Amino acid sequence: MASSLIALLVFENNINKELVRSLHVYRLKDGKEKEVEREFVFSVDGPYVEMKAGPILRLRRFEVLELFEGLVIGLWRCIFAFHVNNPPPLSHSSFLLSVSRNPKLKSIPTLAKDIHFILKLSCKTDNEEPSRFSSKEICELDRDNCHQSKKSLPVLDQDLNCLPYSVSPSELSKSEQIELCAAGVMEKKKKRAASEDIARIALEDVVKCFGLPIVEASRNLKVGLTVLKRKCRELGIPRWPHRKIKSLDSLIRSLQEEAERHKQDSEDTTMAVAKRRRMLEREKETIERKPFMEIQSETKRFRQDVFKRRHRARALGNQGL
DNA sequence: GGACCGGTGTCCTTAATCTT
């Protein structure tokens, strides 16, 4: 479960003319980006997360003081969050919240609606007066509100940085169990792969997954890691070539960038870059066909050169800063 | 019901890749 992808949204709401912060937390099930396990909604007053029709839960170590992207909080990954007083400019959010450029978003129900809502709010707040409160003051207000809510609401000391639902199923009532099952929350028993399915896996199927890490490939092929490893040995693949291919891809990309930069340069330079790129692409194809092949030593030298250049460029960039 | 087989998950090791 540690690889679960978490999407999280914080936005301002104006229901009942009160300033309400909403936090939508989406936990995608077991790393599978298509299945959403549960949705939480932030409670009105303080850092508590209210399950829909459930108890109040505590989200620790999370203060929405600024814009967050990709921040990992325990098991949770924040895809987008901003403080009520600090709405981001639309241009900033365009990449992350654009479904066409970030296809992961498609897998999260109601997200499109939420994004639309957030962006509308963002536009509105841009035109509004800046808040009278500093972030620090808001934070203090929040803390006061927390204390209040502690008095009035029952609070489970569930840390959302750990897996939710750590309460054992036997402790839940039958109706709660049914509800959890309906939400897809209860741990599903992993079914073992049928032996005919394993036998049916052909080299072509495996080759299609070379671009993925072996764990993801095994998920794609619907078999366990051990099975896939054994299958690879059977098919004459001693090591999973994902890293070789990724490395060659990265070299091809940097050559592409170089080609862009050298557009105006001499024909010789352009030709040399294009030639090298073709060589790398051929090598990648060869490895895809013969995964046991080593990366050529010439390519390894070239890769080392690229690393050095990147390193120098970064160092110069840092000096410039 | 017990033995056996095979898949899964986990932990540690090792190799490959990347950074400095």
Next chain:
DNA sequence: AAGATTAAGGACACCGGTCC
């Protein structure tokens, strides 16, 4: 070239299904 980081490999315990 050395060190750091990351990802794959391998071993092993556990569990569920099947067969006798």
